[in-house]
Amino acid sequence: MTVGRCTHNLDIRDDVVVKRYTSWGRGEPHREWAALTLLAEYAPGLAPTPVEAALDANPPMIVMSRLPGDVLRGQHTTSEQTTAMAAALNQLHQIPARVVEAVEPAPWGPAAAVDKTRAWAGKQPDLGDDPRVREAFRAGVAWLTSAAPDELTVNPLSPVLGLADGNRANYLWNERDRRVRLIDWEDSGRSDRAFELGEVCEHISRLDGVLDAEQLLTHFDLPPAEAERVRDFRRLIALGWFLQLGPDGPATPHNPPGTLEQQAERILHLLG
Template identity: 75%
Template sequence: MTVGRCTHDLEFRHDVVIKRYTLWERGEPHREWAVLTLLAEHAPGLAPAPVEAALDAHPPMIVMSRLPGHVLRGEHATDEQVKATAAALNRLHQIPPQVVQEIEPAAWEPAAAVDKTRAWAGKRPHLGTDSRVQEAFRAGAAWLASTTPDKLATNPLPPVLGLADGNHANYLWDDHERRVG
């Protein structure tokens, strides 16, 4: 079965998933392969294991092991699933910072997020007639115009590995093992 996505297509086989990228100008295939390799070494079983890659092919492709479970997107998470998600994220965040520093940051790193948000605010979108929405936009735009957001781009804390998007389809609930991967 193949499922279409905006940046990639997925082909699910019995024991592997083949990911073919439809967009890759931000370096996603190389970054994902590096992260899968890192996780296989530092947190085995938390994510799919890397099997094969054709990173410079057109389109780039990654083959990874297929984890058991079903996606948590579109369903109400139980208390057990929330605790398991927290445990999985805690395990992810335990990877040593010096190892994480070797991975190229995602395109939505803090400095880029500040720049993109300022650009969006500068376009002055039509917000409708609700005065509360307009006031919230003015307050947000004023904050973005200050130097305060620039402090977000320089974080003195060590880096942690995390998901660059909040897509719940990236979380798999394993009913048998009662865990999230």
Template identity: 85%
Template sequence: MTVGRCTHSLDIRDDVVVKRYTSWARGEPRREWAALTLLAEHAPGLAPTPIEAALEAHPPMIVMSRLPGHVLRGEHATNEQIMAMAAALNRLHQIPAHAVEAVEPAAWGPAAAVDKTRAWADKQPDLGDDPLVREAFRAGAAWLASTDPDKLTSNPLPPVLGLADGNRANYLWSPDEGRVRLIDWEDSGRSDRAFELGEVCEHISRHDGALDAGQLLPHLDLAPGEAGRVRDFRRLIALGWFLQLGPDGPATPHNPAGTLQRQAERTLHLLA
């Protein structure tokens, strides 16, 4: 979960994109190159094709193929787009577990999300005086104090390669082909599928346009019992964003007025 962080610049050419990293303390270039290489082998066409890398340069640089289409952030996702998103996610999560096991853990995952969300709640952030917002905080704090979040830190299922970022700006829609591809792999790594799906459903970018999770989830190949974990990760991620949306919160400057109230409603709905 990242707020207001820009780690790179893009030089978009006719057939390739040159990505230069402006910060790389968390191994962003290495993560992205590893993911693109794995995807080229096991799911070609789902992401940019890796062409060249200078991972030890200053700044580090990756050259990758340029893909057609436009990002889904800012749009009300149509049924066709949702079906294409589901197809892309299913294909991504079918990469063999033995290949994913060799990848380092993603930069953002279940344990970090539980710890950070509890830490934000413990700080008693200033969320204003709106009664709905206060109710959402009370309900969220009670859920965080339960044992449910702790159960999310242990994954009973094989790992998947994950973006570790549900921002819909990472989903590239090609209307001519009717397909979605995935971009921006700098936070990627070995991850928990239920966590990844929770990120997709509840990332704060859902307020910039619309994505109906109720339409998306039925098209995903969930394992028995996985739906409950997806539900709880959705609660966790929605609550994490909610806690950052107070008057002085780190997520507030990047979102339109009224986002806190809408996120309060969303949090209460998910916790019901």
């Protein structure tokens, strides 16, 4: 869950993109290069192809192929595009578990999300006086103090390679071949499929345009236990954004007026 952080500059050329990092304290260039290299072998065509890198330069730099298309953030995601998003994620999640096991864990994952969301709730953020917002806060805190979030920190299923970022700006739709491809791998790593799906469904970018999360989830073969984990990760991630949307919250400047109230309704729906 990243709010207002820009870690790179892009030089977009005819056939390649040059990415120069402005911050790299969490190993972003190494993470991205490792992911692109792995994807080129196990899921070719799903992400940019790595061309060259200077990972230990100052600043670090990666050159990758330029993919055609437009980002889905800010758009009304059509049924066809939603199906294509799911196809891209299913292709990503089919990389063999034995391969993924060797990948470093993503820095943003279940344990970090639980800890951060509980920390925000513990700060008693100023969310204003709207009665529905207050109701959503009470319901959210009650859920956060239950055992359910702790159960999310242990993954009983095989790991997947994940973007660890549900921002729809990372989903590139190509009108020509009717496919979605995935970009921006600097936060990627070994992850939990249920967490990754929760991220896509509940990232705050869903309010910039339209994404039908329920329709998206119909395209995944989720056993009942994993479907329940997806539901709880959706609750957790939605709460994390909600708690940062108060008048002085870090997510507020990046979202239009009324976002807090919309997110409150989302919380009450997900916890209902």
